[in-house]
Every structure is written in structure tokens, then in C-alpha cells.
Amino acid sequence: MTSHAATEKSRSRPAPPSPQDIRRKHVGDALFRGITALAAASVLALAAIYVVQMALNSWEAVRHFGWSFVVGTTWDPVFEEFGALPVIWGTVISSLLALLIAVPISLGVSIYLTEIAGRRIRRIIEFLIEILASIPSVVYGLWGIFVLVPLVRSIQPHLTSWFGFLPLFQGPPFGYGMLTAGIILAIMILPIMTSLTREALHAVPNHQREASLALASTRWEMIRHAVLPYNKSGIIAAIVLGLGRALGETMAVTMVIGNQPTISTSLFMPAQTIASLIANEFAEASSSLYLSVLIELGLLLFGITLLLNVGARLLVNRISHAGGRRR
Amino acid sequence: MSKTNHSAARSRKRRQLADRLMSGLTMVCVAISVIPLVSILGYLIYKGAGAINWDFLTKLPAPVGASGGGMANSIVGTGIVVGLAVLIGVPIGVLAGVYLAEYGRQSRLGRSVRFFADVMQGIPSIVVGIVAYTLVVLPMQRFSAIAGAVALAMILIPFVCRTTEEALAATPHDLREAGLALGQPQWRVTLGIVMRAARNALVTGIMLAAARISGETAPLLFTALNNRFWHSGIDQPISTLTVQVYTYAIAPFDDWNAQAWSGALVLIAIIFVLNVVARTAARSKYVERS
Amino acid sequence: MASRSLGIAFLVTLLLALSLPIASAQTVQLTGAGASFPYPIYSKWFDEYYRETGVQINYQSIGSGGGVRQLLSRTVDFGASDAPMTDEELAQAERPIVHIPTVIGAVSVVYNIPGVPQSGLKLTPEVLADIFLGEITRWNDPRIQALNPDLNLPNTHIIVARRADASGTTYTFSDYLSAVSEKWAQRVGVGRSLNWPTGLGARGNEGVAGLVRQTPGAIGYVEQAYAEQNNLAQAALQNKDGYFVLPSLEGASLTAAGVEMPPDYRVSIVNGSGKDAYPIATFTWLLVYQDAWDHEKGKHLAEFLWWAIHDGQRFAPELNYAPLPDAVVKSLEETLAGLVYNGQPLLNR
Numbered sequence A: 001m002t003s004h005a006a007t008e009k010s011r012s013r014p015a016p017p018s019p020q021d022i023r024r025k026h027v028g029d030a031l032f033r034g035i036t037a038l039a040a041a042s043v044l045a046l047a048a049i050y051v052v053q054m055a056l057n058s059w060e061a062v063r064h065f066g067w068s069f070v071v072g073t074t075w076d077p078v079f080e081e082f083g084a085l086p087v088i089w090g091t092v093i094s095s096l097l098a099l100l101i102a103v104p105i106s107l108g109v110s111i112y113l114t115e116i117a118g119r120r121i122r123r124i125i126e127f128l129i130e131i132l133a134s135i136p137s138v139v140y141g142l143w144g145i146f147v148l149v150p151l152v153r154s155i156q157p158h159l160t161s162w163f164g165f166l167p168l169f170q171g172p173p174f175g176y177g178m179l180t181a182g183i184i185l186a187i188m189i190l191p192i193m194t195s196l197t198r199e200a201l202h203a204v205p206n207h208q209r210e211a212s213l214a215l216a217s218t219r220w221e222m223i224r225h226a227v228l229p230y231n232k233s234g235i236i237a238a239i240v241l242g243l244g245r246a247l248g249e250t251m252a253v254t255m256v257i258g259n260q261p262t263i264s265t266s267l268f269m270p271a272q273t274i275a276s277l278i279a280n281e282f283a284e285a286s287s288s289l290y291l292s293v294l295i296e297l298g299l300l301l302f303g304i305t306l307l308l309n310v311g312a313r314l315l316v317n318r319i320s321h322a323g324g325r326r327r
Numbered sequence B: 001m002s003k004t005n006h007s008a009a010r011s012r013k014r015r016q017l018a019d020r021l022m023s024g025l026t027m028v029c030v031a032i033s034v035i036p037l038v039s040i041l042g043y044l045i046y047k048g049a050g051a052i053n054w055d056f057l058t059k060l061p062a063p064v065g066a067s068g069g070g071m072a073n074s075i076v077g078t079g080i081v082v083g084l085a086v087l088i089g090v091p092i093g094v095l096a097g098v099y100l101a102e103y104g105r106q107s108r109l110g111r112s113v114r115f116f117a118d119v120m121q122g123i124p125s126i127v128v129g130i131v132a133y134t135l136v137v138l139p140m141q142r143f144s145a146i147a148g149a150v151a152l153a154m155i156l157i158p159f160v161c162r163t164t165e166e167a168l169a170a171t172p173h174d175l176r177e178a179g180l181a182l183g184q185p186q187w188r189v190t191l192g193i194v195m196r197a198a199r200n201a202l203v204t205g206i207m208l209a210a211a212r213i214s215g216e217t218a219p220l221l222f223t224a225l226n227n228r229f230w231h232s233g234i235d236q237p238i239s240t241l242t243v244q245v246y247t248y249a250i251a252p253f254d255d256w257n258a259q260a261w262s263g264a265l266v267l268i269a270i271i272f273v274l275n276v277v278a279r280t281a282a283r284s285k286y287v288e289r290s
Numbered sequence C: 001m002a003s004r005s006l007g008i009a010f011l012v013t014l015l016l017a018l019s020l021p022i023a024s025a026q027t028v029q030l031t032g033a034g035a036s037f038p039y040p041i042y043s044k045w046f047d048e049y050y051r052e053t054g055v056q057i058n059y060q061s062i063g064s065g066g067g068v069r070q071l072l073s074r075t076v077d078f079g080a081s082d083a084p085m086t087d088e089e090l091a092q093a094e095r096p097i098v099h100i101p102t103v104i105g106a107v108s109v110v111y112n113i114p115g116v117p118q119s120g121l122k123l124t125p126e127v128l129a130d131i132f133l134g135e136i137t138r139w140n141d142p143r144i145q146a147l148n149p150d151l152n153l154p155n156t157h158i159i160v161a162r163r164a165d166a167s168g169t170t171y172t173f174s175d176y177l178s179a180v181s182e183k184w185a186q187r188v189g190v191g192r193s194l195n196w197p198t199g200l201g202a203r204g205n206e207g208v209a210g211l212v213r214q215t216p217g218a219i220g221y222v223e224q225a226y227a228e229q230n231n232l233a234q235a236a237l238q239n240k241d242g243y244f245v246l247p248s249l250e251g252a253s254l255t256a257a258g259v260e261m262p263p264d265y266r267v268s269i270v271n272g273s274g275k276d277a278y279p280i281a282t283f284t285w286l287l288v289y290q291d292a293w294d295h296e297k298g299k300h301l302a303e304f305l306w307w308a309i310h311d312g313q314r315f316a317p318e319l320n321y322a323p324l325p326d327a328v329v330k331s332l333e334e335t336l337a338g339l340v341y342n343g344q345p346l347l348n349r
Helices: A002-010 A019-065 A085-116 A119-134 A138-161 A177-202 A206-214 A219-227 A227-248 A251-256 A274-281 A288-316 B002-051 B055-056 B070-103 B108-120 B125-140 B144-171 B175-180 B186-197 B199-214 B241-249 B253-289 C003-023 C039-053 C062-070 C089-093 C127-132 C142-147 C168-178 C181-188 C204-214 C225-231 C249-257 C297-309 C311-315 C326-337
Strands: C029-034 C057-061 C078-081 C097-112 C159-163 C200-202 C217-221 C236-238 C282-291
Touching: A002 B125, A019 B108, A019 B186, A085 A119, A085 A177, A085 A227, A085 A288, A085 B002, A085 C217, A119 B253, A119 C204, A138 A177, A138 A206, A138 A251, A138 B002, A138 B241, A138 C204, A177 A227, A177 A251, A177 B002, A177 C003, A177 C168, A206 A219, A206 A251, A206 C181, A219 A227, A219 B002, A227 A274, A227 A288, A251 A274, A251 B241, A274 A288, A274 B125, A288 B108, A288 C029, A288 C127, A288 C225, B002 B253, B055 B070, B055 B108, B055 B253, B055 C217, B070 B199, B070 B241, B070 B253, B070 C297, B108 B144, B125 B144, B125 B253, B125 C159, B144 B199, B175 B186, B186 B199, B241 B253, B241 C029, C029 C297, C039 C200, C039 C204, C039 C225, C039 C297, C039 C311, C057 C204, C062 C078, C062 C089, C062 C168, C097 C168, C097 C204, C097 C225, C097 C249, C097 C297, C127 C142, C127 C159, C127 C168, C127 C181, C127 C236, C159 C168, C159 C204, C159 C225, C168 C181, C168 C217, C168 C282, C200 C204, C204 C217, C204 C225, C217 C225, C217 C249, C249 C282, C282 C297, C297 C311, C297 C326
Parallel strands: C029 C057, C029 C078, C159 C200, C159 C217
Antiparallel strands: C078 C282, C097 C217, C097 C282
């Protein structure tokens, strides 16, 4: 570096920083860093607030009922006997139903999008699925009440007359019930599951595909033997996250499930989920024990979805993106 | 020899058939997943567009039994609650995202914040409502727009935190080095250079977050409640589109059912616009650079 | 630069939105919540009262249980319920709470039977109880058919529609069934929320009426006004004296006339006697703190209550409620005069 260049530089720039400047810089940096760290910490604090608030407010119920709460089958606000099993049942079964419907479909769509569709069609379908993802829950519920419920009600008598020997298909044609809720949930979790599955398939390196094709596989054989097994954990993560969504979904479910906290073997009988029970009864619980029980249910739901999400994130973090397909 | 050839040809045919069948099945899956969308949007327009008129957009709800009236207060209410939630949540979320991208990439705080921000996006919104009720409504002793906004902000913060981090992480590292080489303090480099470069992506993240919370109902049921009139302050109950659509959807009155569809259509339109704006902002990044 | 203008546009809209409340910040607004049973007349009253006085009363029909809970936690200015508060609940209150009866309403048993569009299906208390207990499950059950020899009842399932939220309507209905059916009293009991043996749950009178209207084969119970407004078919119930009566204002009034009013107005009037008395009727109450927490709000509330028990009563019949008996209005005037803030009466009349 010549002296000429040095003078050039010193002319275009102010004098080298004085000690005060440096200190100010340090103070400014430390301050800014502190502020952002505080904001980041507040995200953790938020997580803590969830736990603390719900634990504090559900303490009365936890102490009163103990473990019998999760196995009790009676939900009787009159005599203050609260058993959560029926709503846990309703939550789990409606979500599993949703998965049963949504897993194969989302897998099919993802395979189509990553392996089969041309660029143009892929864009369109991805766009449509994004719209599906942006529809609010309450709108699904509205559609559920006025379109899906009458549809299920009109189909059910046929199903009952064909398969009525199975307890699964018995019961009066309410229209509102477990199956309707399962279908709505399936539609609602489809977008997130599709986009996560698609991401997982994208992450499969191309040499996997090329190697398989070089062995004269058909496209389907390639998908089945080289693509799907390669990123199982990503696909499982998508399913787990979809399950987490379905368990916690509130409005659409409460509008179509029939809100009856009983355990039934029929797909068509009304049921109740944790989230929809809270939505219906939270503002109205008249005793403090009742309220506390509802918050305990919230805590239970929180715990379950937290575990699922933690599990799914751990799986997702394992996905390697190296060498994946270009978008 | 010819026999093996024959069987090989047959098995190839079978394999090709399986290939076609499965390709066809994936297309069926696509069709199945598009049907509900078409049905929902179709019904929204078919049932909702008819009842949207000037009154609907500018009047208060009519009392039970009287026809007419509108959802003006709910439309404005949604704007206010979402706006407040953005005001509360965006600064925290963005700053937290800045920390993750600029300071805490590998630190223990950074890693745990990143992890919890991801996990918290999966928390059921009804749970958020419960917590906001115990946190704001009970101490304030009233349902209020603020309480609703706090609930929505609790959903927004983890979301914005992560989109901000991603936006900043996507900016070239050279920018930071260039800024620092000019003797700028790091905070000014971050604010003035990195965030400016990532501006569009930041706006996209915030708009997507706003779109998402605009559609929330469950957290508002027992925080913002609802209001038949214009709200008389942000510390008072307020009507929102989602809660109003819910109330009207489950009601037995034809007028209300029809208005529920119209309200839902307006809601979808708002969310759609926010989404389009977000995508436009995301795209303009490349336009500007070229 | 598209994003900058977008950002500015967004901020401007936001500021506009936030500045809007200033326009209405001057008006007084009271918040109340509770029973959906009287919601039709309350919404009429609050609309009318707003036009006459400019006072805005925001009433949310979240169910009677909610009305009581939110009043006790003081998140609302007044509550509403059609089940009187229990002694236990009253004991939880930080200050004494007064029950102000506003109107009398009847609970209709409504149904949606394919092929039976009209009102008048006859039901005895025992049959009604067994339907809601889930023991009679088909519309052409011999016990229903025997009561209605002229009707061609279909061989379809009975779908019970009932409340999913805590409700004063449920309280009144179960109060009645407990009064007439030993089985009901033992197995289910009386309450705002019940451990229902069967049925589909819906939120609010609105929700149950909506469910019945949309579900063939359904039977439910709603406030009479909801039945009338939705043209739902209503059952004729056998009263204490053995007559089958359809819900009516006169029937509800007659039932109310037969009871003696206690000083705190907490009274049940189900299963009253008289040839034309309709058996499922109740007063509905607004719940207010006797000693107001806020002077201005308390004053407006007291003035509204005075208006409601006088001027408001004329709206009752057209909305299918029975007005208060004169004797009750007289005694309420004294009760309202007893509402205070810091020991000073809120009404100067």
C-alpha cells in the first residue's frame, strides 16, 4: 500500500476514531445488543408465561382431582364431577381420523408436485394450496355447518344400510359428529402437511433418483425405493406437525362436532374435543373449580401439542438439504 | 429363451401399469385437495356476495328480528385489534429476530429462542386465549381490544421472530463486512445496512403474520369479546369479523346466516390482499436489485 | 421502492384505524353479558334506549353461567341470567348483588319432524323426560303415537338438541323436568349445565334453534321468542291440571301470577297450576351490584333499569315475552331506589 493511497483514504474519510468514539461505539453496540437480547429473551419469557399462568390457574383442579381427572368419564358441571377422558378421546380420535384422510392425500400431492408435475402446473397447485392454508378456521366452520354437515347427513343412511352391522357406522343421521370433524380437520391440516412433505422430498438428493433410474426403474419404483425411504424422518415430522395442528384446532371443530362429551364407537355420533369444550364453556364456568378444570384441560392440550412440536422440530432439524432438488 | 423374454415383457408391462396407476393416483390426490377449496370459495361468493352492499360495509348490526344492518364495526374492529397486535408484537419479534441473526446464531440463548419460537407456532390458539384472559382480562377487569391484541401478539411474536431471522440471514455477509470496514458500529450496520437490504423480506414476514392473525377467532372469544356498537376505546370490548361471523353462523336467523357468509367473504378478501401485498413485496426484492 | 410505499400505506391505515375510537370516545358505553334467553328483547331495548338517550349498552349473549361468572369477576358492568344465582355464588360477590326481574318468558319444546310441519305435537311430562333421557328414540314410538293418534309420525330417530354452554334456559327446562319426573331429578338434576344422557350440543338459544331447524328429526328447547321468530313447530305440553297447552304469553303470565314473590325476586315458577297455565316459564333477571363500583356507569345503569321496567315493558308482547305484573313493578321501584354509590342513591326520583 503506497502513501498516496493512504492520503486518498484519509481525505475521503474523517479522522481515525478517537477513544471517545470507540467508547460510544461500544456503548451503542452493547446497548443494541442488550435490547435485542432482551427481546429474544422475552420470547422465552412468553413460553414461561404460558406454563406458569396455566399451572397457577389450574392448581385448584389438579389438587382436587389428581390423576383421576384424565381417566374419569363423566363430565357433570352440576355435581362438579369432571372427567376428561371423553374429550381426550374426542380430540385424539378426530385428529387420527384427520390424519387417516390427510396423510395419503398430502403424500400423493407432494409426490405429484416434486416428481411429476411440470413447473407451470406446480406453481398453480402450490398457489392453490397456499390459499387453502390462509382460510381462517371460522370460515371452514361456516362451510362445515352449511355444506359439509348436510352432505354427511344425506350420505350416512346409505353407509348405515350397507355397513350398519359395524358399530362404526351406526346411529341416527345427526350430520354433526366425529366424522364431519375429522373431514374438516383433514382439509385444514392438508396444506401444512403437504408443504412440509414436499420440502422433505425436495431434500432428497438428485443422485438418489438418477441412480435408481439408471437401474431401469420406472418412475414409481424410483419414488418408492429411492425417494420416499430416503427422508422418512421429514415425512414423519410433517405428519406429527399435522397431528399437532389437528389436536389444537378449535373453531371449525366446535361448529361441526356436536359438542357432546361422551365416548362412542360410531363415526357419526357427536363428540367433543378439549379445544371445543374450552371454547364453549370457558366464558361461562361459574365456579372457580369449574374454571380451573378448564384451564387444566388447556394445560393438557398445551403439553401434548408442545411435545409433538418438540418431537417434530427435532426430526425436521435432521433433514439435510444438501444436494436436494432445485425448486 | 423366448419364454424368459415373454415373461420379462409381461413384467415390464405390469411395472409400467403400476407406474401409470400411481401417477394417476397422485393426480387424484391433487384433485381431492382442490375440491374443498373450490367449494369453499364458490359458496363464499355465491352466498356472500349477494348481501354485500353499502349498508353492510357502513352500518352497525341490526337488533334481532330487524333486517338490514351491517358489520362496519367488526371490519374496523378487526383492523384495530390486528393493528394493535402488530404494534405490540412486531418490535419485539423483529428485535428478537435481529438477535438470532446477528448475535445469537450459535449462543445458547439463540438456540433455545429459535427452538421455542418454532415450537410456539404450534400452540393451539384457544390456549393463547386462556392465557391472555388470565393475564389481561382478569387484572384489568374488563374485556378489551387490548386484551385481544395481546392474545394475537402472542401468536405473532414467534412467527415474526423467525421470519426476521430468515430475512436477515439471507442478506450477503459482504454487506456487514463492508459496513464494519467503514468504521460503522455494528448496531448501525445492522439497522442501516442489513435491515435495509432485507426490508422487503421483513415486510413480507410481517404482512404474512398480520394475515394469519386476522383470521383468528378462538383467542378473541374471551378477550376482545364482541360489541354491538362502535367500541368506545381500546380498553373496551370490540367487535371483530371472525367473532361476528362465528356468532352469526351458529344463529337461527336467515338474515344473520346470510351476513355470516358476507362477513366471511370480506374477511377472506382482507387476508387475500395482505397475502398478495406480502408476495409482491417479496418479489420486488429481485426487481430492485437488477 | 414498492415496499416503502406499501409500508407507509400500512402505517397510515393503522393510524386511521386507531384514531377512529376518538370519534366515539365521548359516548357512555356499558357492557353486559349473560343469558341468551332474553337476548331478542334486550337487543330491542338497547337499540331503542340508545336512540332515546344516546347511552350505548353492549350486551353479549354468552349464556347465563357466563353472565354470573363475568359479573363476579367484574369484567362486565351487569350480568343477566334466567336462573337465579345460588346462595353460594352470591356469597362469592365482593358487594351485594341484586336480582332485577325484567320480563317473563316461556321455554318452548320445538321439533323438526319430517311430515309434521305444524305445532301442537302433544307430550306429557313423562314422555318429554324420557325423550331427553334418551329412552324414547324414535318418533313413531307407541307412547308418542298414543298421545297423537291423528299424526302420521315417521319411523326416524329422535335427535335431541340441547345447550352446550351453561344456560338459564337449561336451568328452567331441567327445573321443570325435575319437578315432574322423579327419574330426571335423580339421574340428571337441575343446573345451568348438565351431564346430558344424549343429544347434540349447541351454543346459545340461537344455536339450539339453528340446530333444530337444520336437522330433520330434531327436538330441542328454546325460549319461545326464538321458536316464533324461526317458525319452529312447538309442542303442546300437559300441565299440572292435565290440559295440553301451547306456549303463549298468557300462559306464562298465568303461571307467574300463581306464585308469591319473595323480596329478593329469586323464584321458580315452573309447573304452575291453572287450566291455561303453560308449565315451563321463568322470570329472567338482570344482575347488578347494589353498591355501584363506578358512579357514572351505576347511574346510567339504574336509569336504564327504571326505563326497562316501565317504558321497556311495552315491547315485550311483540317479541313474545310476558310483561311484569304490576305488583312486581311497584316493588321493583323501591329496589331501584335502593341502588347506591358510596351510600348516595343513584336515582333521583
